[in-house]
Amino acid sequence: xxxxxxxxxxxxxxxxxxxxxxxxxxxxxxxxxxxxxxxxxxxxxxxxxxxxxxxxxxxxxxxx
Numbered sequence: 001x002x003x004x005x006x007x008x009x010x011x012x013x014x015x016x017x018x019x020x021x022x023x024x025x026x027x028x029x030x031x032x033x034x035x036x037x038x039x040x041x042x043x044x045x046x047x048x049x050x051x052x053x054x055x056x057x058x059x060x061x062x063x064x
Contacts, residue, residue: 005061009046018052018060 031038031045
């Protein structure tokens with residue numbers, strides 16, 4: 001099994017991948033409503049990888 005290392009902040013596309021292909025629109029809506037902890041930088045959302053992993057009970061290798 002391949003181990004992937006994730007950055008500390010994920011894009012919506014990366015978060016969708018981590019969440020097994022969840023639709024981009026679902027992730028964006030979750031960011032907008034606060035169901036997923038995220039910050040908006042310009043027009044793009046960035047999602048804290050550690051908090052996402054904890055929220056969904058995932059084990060992810062995260063870059064330091």
